[in-house]
Amino acid sequence: MFIPTRSAGLDALEEFVPRAGFDYARNRNHDLGVSRDNVSKLSPYVRHRLVTEHEVVAAVLERHSLRGADKFVQEVFWRTYWKGWLEQNPEVWRRYRRDVEEFATGDLLEAYRDAVAGRTGIDAMDAWVHELIDTGYLHNHTRMWFASIWIFTLGLPWQLGADFFYRHLLDGDAASNTLSWRWVAGLQTKGKTYLASASNIAQYTEGRFSPTGLASEARALAEDPLPPRTAIEPNDVVGQLGDRIGLMLHEEDLEAGSLLAEQPGLADRLVATAAVADSGERSPFAASEAVAAFTATALDDAAARTLDAGGRPARILVDTLPSTVLCWAESEQLDTVVVPFAPVGPVHERLEKLRPILASEGVALVSVRRRWDSLAWPHASRGFFPFREQIPTLVRQLGVAPSL
Numbered sequence: 001m002f003i004p005t006r007s008a009g010l011d012a013l014e015e016f017v018p019r020a021g022f023d024y025a026r027n028r029n030h031d032l033g034v035s036r037d038n039v040s041k042l043s044p045y046v047r048h049r050l051v052t053e054h055e056v057v058a059a060v061l062e063r064h065s066l067r068g069a070d071k072f073v074q075e076v077f078w079r080t081y082w083k084g085w086l087e088q089n090p091e092v093w094r095r096y097r098r099d100v101e102e103f104a105t106g107d108l109l110e111a112y113r114d115a116v117a118g119r120t121g122i123d124a125m126d127a128w129v130h131e132l133i134d135t136g137y138l139h140n141h142t143r144m145w146f147a148s149i150w151i152f153t154l155g156l157p158w159q160l161g162a163d164f165f166y167r168h169l170l171d172g173d174a175a176s177n178t179l180s181w182r183w184v185a186g187l188q189t190k191g192k193t194y195l196a197s198a199s200n201i202a203q204y205t206e207g208r209f210s211p212t213g214l215a216s217e218a219r220a221l222a223e224d225p226l227p228p229r230t231a232i233e234p235n236d237v238v239g240q241l242g243d244r245i246g247l248m249l250h251e252e253d254l255e256a257g258s259l260l261a262e263q264p265g266l267a268d269r270l271v272a273t274a275a276v277a278d279s280g281e282r283s284p285f286a287a288s289e290a291v292a293a294f295t296a297t298a299l300d301d302a303a304a305r306t307l308d309a310g311g312r313p314a315r316i317l318v319d320t321l322p323s324t325v326l327c328w329a330e331s332e333q334l335d336t337v338v339v340p341f342a343p344v345g346p347v348h349e350r351l352e353k354l355r356p357i358l359a360s361e362g363v364a365l366v367s368v369r370r371r372w373d374s375l376a377w378p379h380a381s382r383g384f385f386p387f388r389e390q391i392p393t394l395v396r397q398l399g400v401a402p403s404l
């Protein structure tokens with residue numbers, strides 16, 4: 001269903017653009033199964049930036065006005081919002097990782113085992129579990145119903161549900177996934193939960209499912225207060241670059257062309273390029289085979305497109321272990337390894353471990369953040385609604401729709 005290449009992502013975008021306006025706003029909440037051409041299905045591409053948010057919004061606004069496609073554009077900015085919010089509240093991620101780790105090393109509940117095996121006896125849930133495992137994708141509305149039933153009907157820990165999604169979704173994303181689960185649980189918008197009802201499910205699946213026995217109330221979960229927000233620091237790249245620069249792509253951003261275009265002259269100075277993936281770090285239970293395969297092929301695709309100044313394609317590194325990266329850096333005599341900025345999540349964790357080790361060998365690790373993120377993320381400090389107000393300004397500043 002999802003071919004992990006940039007060209008397949010661009011084809012899917014082109015095919016979807018005509019439907020991104022009124023049709024999308026009217027039909028997006030329906031999950032009719034199988035074809036789902038009422039939504040874009042671009043998320044696995046956007047998640048790895050095989051296709052960037054900038055490209056998606058620009059293509060849509062070339063065809064539609066911002067007003068005509070506002071719902072779709074807002075959805076793309078939900079992703080940006082979640083990423084900017086988590087960046088400013090990394091403690092949420094740390095707690096989630098700690099909790100999942102604790103569950104994974106303890107005795108797992110029988111009810112959890114039944115749920116992830118598709119044996120709850122709730123027809124819809126069991127079908128969605130199989131769909132998720134088989135396809136690596138679920139419709140947005142279905143994800144909301146699933147999370148709500150998991151938390152409020154089955155009474156299972158939200159962290160284990162988020163983990164189950166994260167290791168099976170091709171678009172599995174630290175921010176969008178963790179924070180959406182928290183939103184359903186009433187942790188993200190304090191006290192506001194999402195309750196799935198049989199009638200809503202029946203209506204939006206056009207009668208495919210009508211589960212019985214669902215919880216009739218959803219009491220918000222509680223948590224210890226979060227520490228103060230972490231500010232988004234400016235990203236000054238130029239002053240940190242040495243003479244022999246290598247670019248190392250990772251699964252958070254696989255479109256080097258537009259990333260490098262934002263740093264004039266950098267592309268011509270790359271003496272080597274590499275690409276590294278380790279989707280297994282998503283979870284102590286390991287990512288699904290489908291996720292591992294999608295990510296690995298996406299990486300191969302990016303490697304073939306990412307040439308150094310001498311025209312060589314990127315070398316695939318098997319992992320980000322310091323020994324692996326150092327071996328590559330030494331063989332290319334690098335003094336600087338440039339990486340796309342990795343937002344809060346496993347790749348970020350790995351790079352932060354790598355940074356001091358490379359530094360001790362005289363190699364600087366320099367993160368390059370896209371303008372899209374640098375401009376938008378600081379606005380994601382409160383709820384989505386004040387963030388949404390910024391969208392017209394952001395698309396103008398980002399040059400996505402210069403005529404606005």
Ligand SMILES: Cc1cc2nc3c(=O)[nH]c(=O)nc-3n(C[C@H](O)[C@H](O)[C@H](O)COP(=O)(O)OP(=O)(O)OC[C@H]3O[C@@H](n4cnc5c(N)ncnc54)[C@H](O)[C@@H]3O)c2cc1C
Nearest residue numbers: 039040041042043075076079140143171172173176177180
């Ligand atoms: C419990 C739960 C878990 C989720 N986990 C993830 C996840 O791990 N990764 C992920 O990318 N999305 C996640 N989402 C958001 C959303 O469900 C998917 O992005 C969307 O279903 C992808 O399908 P699409 O590409 O057809 O979306 P479309 O409706 O066509 O939207 C276009 C693009 O906008 C972005 N987008 C749309 N809706 C959202 C949203 N609510 N939040 C963030 N971005 C959005 C995606 O990049 C998507 O490709 C989750 C939602 C819930 C409720």
